[in-house]
Amino acid sequence: MTQLWDFSGGIHPEQHKHLSTACPIRQSSLPERLILPLQQHIGAPAEACVAVGDRVLKGEVIATVPGAVGVPVHAPTSGTIEAISMHPVPHPSGMSDRCITIAPDGLDQWTGREPIADYHALDRDTVLERIRQYGIAGLGGAGFPTNIKLRPPKDRKVSTLILNGAECEPYITADDMTMRERADEIVAGLRVMAWVLRPERCVIAIEDNKPEAIEAVKIATENTRTEVVVIPTKYPSGGEKQLIQILTGMEVPSGGIPADIGVMCQNTGTAIAVSRAIHQGEPLISRVVTVTGRAVSSPGTFDVLLGTPVEHLLAQTGLDSQQLHRLILGGPMMGYTLETPGVPVVKTTNCLIAATAEELPAPPPEQPCIRCGMCAEVCPMELLPQQLFWHSRAGELEKAEHLNLFDCIECGACSYVCPSSIPLVQYYRAAKGEIRVQQAELLKADRARERFEARQARLEREQHEKEQRRKDRAKAAAEAQAKQQAKAEDQPSDDHAARSTLVAAALARKKAKAGKTDAAGPATTDQAEPPDLEALEKQLAQATAKLNTMQSMLEDARAENADNVEQLERAVAKNHDRVKRAETALAGARN
Amino acid sequence: MWTSLLIAVGVLLVLAVIFGGLLGFASERFKVEGNPLVDEIDSLLPQTQCGQCGFPGCRPYAESIANGDAINKCPPGGETTIRALADLLDVEPQPLDAEHGVEQAKRVAVIREDECIGCTKCIQACPVDAILGAAKQMHTVIESECTGCDLCVDPCPVDCIDMITIEPDIRSWTWSPPRSGIIATDRAGAGA
Numbered sequence: 001m002t003q004l005w006d007f008s009g010g011i012h013p014e015q016h017k018h019l020s021t022a023c024p025i026r027q028s029s030l031p032e033r034l035i036l037p038l039q040q041h042i043g044a045p046a047e048a049c050v051a052v053g054d055r056v057l058k059g060e061v062i063a064t065v066p067g068a069v070g071v072p073v074h075a076p077t078s079g080t081i082e083a084i085s086m087h088p089v090p091h092p093s094g095m096s097d098r099c100i101t102i103a104p105d106g107l108d109q110w111t112g113r114e115p116i117a118d119y120h121a122l123d124r125d126t127v128l129e130r131i132r133q134y135g136i137a138g139l140g141g142a143g144f145p146t147n148i149k150l151r152p153p154k155d156r157k158v159s160t161l162i163l164n165g166a167e168c169e170p171y172i173t174a175d176d177m178t179m180r181e182r183a184d185e186i187v188a189g190l191r192v193m194a195w196v197l198r199p200e201r202c203v204i205a206i207e208d209n210k211p212e213a214i215e216a217v218k219i220a221t222e223n224t225r226t227e228v229v230v231i232p233t234k235y236p237s238g239g240e241k242q243l244i245q246i247l248t249g250m251e252v253p254s255g256g257i258p259a260d261i262g263v264m265c266q267n268t269g270t271a272i273a274v275s276r277a278i279h280q281g282e283p284l285i286s287r288v289v290t291v292t293g294r295a296v297s298s299p300g301t302f303d304v305l306l307g308t309p310v311e312h313l314l315a316q317t318g319l320d321s322q323q324l325h326r327l328i329l330g331g332p333m334m335g336y337t338l339e340t341p342g343v344p345v346v347k348t349t350n351c352l353i354a355a356t357a358e359e360l361p362a363p364p365p366e367q368p369c370i371r372c373g374m375c376a377e378v379c380p381m382e383l384l385p386q387q388l389f390w391h392s393r394a395g396e397l398e399k400a401e402h403l404n405l406f407d408c409i410e411c412g413a414c415s416y417v418c419p420s421s422i423p424l425v426q427y428y429r430a431a432k433g434e435i436r437v438q439q440a441e442l443l444k445a446d447r448a449r450e451r452f453e454a455r456q457a458r459l460e461r462e463q464h465e466k467e468q469r470r471k472d473r474a475k476a477a478a479e480a481q482a483k484q485q486a487k488a489e490d491q492p493s494d495d496h497a498a499r500s501t502l503v504a505a506a507l508a509r510k511k512a513k514a515g516k517t518d519a520a521g522p523a524t525t526d527q528a529e530p531p532d533l534e535a536l537e538k539q540l541a542q543a544t545a546k547l548n549t550m551q552s553m554l555e556d557a558r559a560e561n562a563d564n565v566e567q568l569e570r571a572v573a574k575n576h577d578r579v580k581r582a583e584t585a586l587a588g589a590r591n
Numbered sequence: 592m593w594t595s596l597l598i599a600v601g602v603l604l605v606l607a608v609i610f611g612g613l614l615g616f617a618s619e620r621f622k623v624e625g626n627p628l629v630d631e632i633d634s635l636l637p638q639t640q641c642g643q644c645g646f647p648g649c650r651p652y653a654e655s656i657a658n659g660d661a662i663n664k665c666p667p668g669g670e671t672t673i674r675a676l677a678d679l680l681d682v683e684p685q686p687l688d689a690e691h692g693v694e695q696a697k698r699v700a701v702i703r704e705d706e707c708i709g710c711t712k713c714i715q716a717c718p719v720d721a722i723l724g725a726a727k728q729m730h731t732v733i734e735s736e737c738t739g740c741d742l743c744v745d746p747c748p749v750d751c752i753d754m755i756t757i758e759p760d761i762r763s764w765t766w767s768p769p770r771s772g773i774i775a776t777d778r779a780g781a782g783a
Contacts, residue, residue, distance in 0.1 A: 093764040366769065393768070426769045433765025445638035448738045451719040452640045452648060 005249040007242045009380040010234040020173045020292040020299045034102040034307030035344040037089045041137035043069030054081045057111035071135045076285040076305035079104040094339035113281035134277035135284040139269035143348040152259035159262040161199040165206040166238035169331030172351040174288045177301040179213035183220035189271030202226040209233045236411040240265045293354035295323040311341035325357035333412040367420040375414035385414040392431035540582035547575040635675045639667040640718035641740030643692045669694035698739035698754045706751035713743035
């Protein structure tokens with residue numbers, strides 16, 4: 001007998017499970033239209049990769065996820081893409097989201113299925129990638145992509161793998177019926193997950209109010225090391241953190257994940273989906289949904305194609321719309337009221353309750369808190385619901401956060417026992433939402449401040465640089481001007497000085513000669529005098545020398561009676577003139 | 592008698608000098624740059640940098656508040672910011688000063704891109720550099736960085752910038768608190 005622990009708090013609401021366990025799982029008929037929301041998981045929404053009018057086969061990918069977190073969406077049957085548009089989706093807000101609408105052609109024609117014969121031969125990453133590509137997200141409720149969950153952080157070794165078959169909420173029997181009828185598939189899926197994670201211990205936990213399921217799973221796990229653990233019925237034992245506490249006695253740290261303490265929880269439905277992806281090559285295109293409540297005549301559990309509108313399911317169970325008071329998606333504790341029955345079944349839809357007015361009456365009016373403390377007694381997370389309520393209502397969000405508001409699993413036990421019928425969980429949900437919005441705004445404001453400051457710094461720097469450039473330019477200009485001025489001043493003064501000294505020297509010479517008194521005349525002639533005399537003398541000497549050579553050449557030519565006598569005579573005459581001109585010039589200069 | 596009096600005075604004097612020196616040293620050694628209150632006030636302002644308060648950005652207004660200015664001049668922050676500021680400064684919250692504008696739903700600037708002439712005037716006006724573009728090239732607003740301050744609308748010579756109210760969608764939706772009406776039918780859908 002495996003040792004079991006207990007978690008604090010918890011309640012024992014009326015079960016109402018027998019309603020939908022009377023007959024086996026039925027196959028839901030094909031609706032006229034399948035509506036597939038692009039976001040059925042946590043993470044980025046998928047992007048449609050088909051166009052309106054395209055024909056798709058069963059199992060074909062119709063939307064892919066570009067990011068790391070998210071899984072693709074597959075066509076649940078063969079047909080034509082009718083629209084890619086906004087359509088109401090199952091969400092507490094009752095809002096619309098992007099959906100792909102398929103009009104089935106009734107042929108149910110499969111695209112190529114590729115089962116893996118022996119996954120042991122493959123790489124673990126390959127198997128995980130297939131789990132992702134086959135659209136598997138947790139079928140338990142949150143819809144976390146299974147491939148990411150199956151890859152815990154490197155430093156966290158998962159030693160205990162728990163398959164959650166507790167199904168503690170009233171009315172819901174989807175997991176119960178699945179375990180009764182498909183225990184073999186569950187065990188096959190568990191084997192794949194265990195092979196990926198290599199845990200030391202594999203546990204299938206089932207509440208003791210499901211004897212048939214326990215029996216079936218025990219038969220399926222015979223001769224394996226998988227433990228089947230029967231746990232006492234108590235809400236919310238199916239909560240991940242509570243189940244871990246029951247089975248291991250350990251608590252998941254606040255804000256942490258089960259892998260932090262070496263544990264992982266998977267849903268039984270997820271195990272079947274994994275098994276089908278690996279062994280049959282079928283993507284996640286259908287799931288088991290409980291349709292129950294006293295407003296339907298034949299409640300039961302259905303194998304439903306994803307995208308089947310809720311109203312189509314209700315029609316198959318004989319809904320008495322006169323009796324219908326509230327349509328609830330999920331369980332009566334944690335589910336929410338559907339505003340329209342037109343929304344489709346998605347990967348996380350496990351139960352549909354068509355309740356009559358007597359069954360789930362409108363909540364009685366909220367009365368003042370009488371501080372009885374019952375909420376604190378039943379809180380499975382050991383929080384202080386009363387304090388959280390005060391602070392949430394007063395808008396003292398910081399104080400509520402300080403009291404670990406975010407550890408609240410919103411199980412609804414406190415609201416259930418509250419004698420003043422205060423909708424406590426709704427206060428907590430609103431406070432959580434408000435805190436998240438504020439955090440997002442703070443983050444945005446911080447980024448805006450950063451950008452603003454960066455811009456201010458940039459503008460200042462640019463201004464400074466501009467100023468610096470302007471200064472540099474001004475400085476360069478001033479220097480250039482100064483240089484030019486200096487040059488301009490230098491040159492004229494030198495010239496002037498030279499000239500004045502020359503003039504002074506000339507005047508002095510003239511005075512010394514004491515002859516001529518003309519001021520302008522001697523200045524010019526005297527200026528040319530010294531070079532002229534020398535040049536003239538040189539010129540004269542050159543001309544005389546040349547004349548002499550010419551004359552000697554002429555005499556030689558005459559003696560030899562040569563042809564060039566005439567030319568030589570002309571040249572000699574010319575040289576005579578030159579010598580004479582030089583002599584007169586020299587004589588003139590000397591005067 | 593005089594001696595004891597002088598000793599007492601002397602001891603007190605010495606003590607005064609020692610502690611004076613210590614305090615003087617501490618005030619130099621542990622000097623805080625700037626006013627920490629300004630930072631705290633600034634962190635409460637919405638950082639739209641819209642200038643509706645009459646100051647060129649949120650920080651100058653924070654500085655002014657620290658120096659005793661009114662806390663009700665910030666329309667983008669609205670009641671929430673006024674309450675937070677009143678809490679921080681321990682003063683009575685005042686209603687928003689309508690002179691500076693009214694509280695509006697969150698908005699974002701969107702450029703009608705086919706009408707943009709690429710004048711870069713809006714880029715120069717944007718206080719958080721959230722507009723992308725170059726001269727004679729089409730501009731566009733980086734939506735995630737836009738603070739909805741409105742400052743780019745006026746400079747646009749062709750009026751191609753719209754301020755669009757951000758509609759709540761399924762991803763930004765949050766639970767609303769239950770209506771505490773005493774009549775049961777008021778709380779239809781309270782659930783849980």
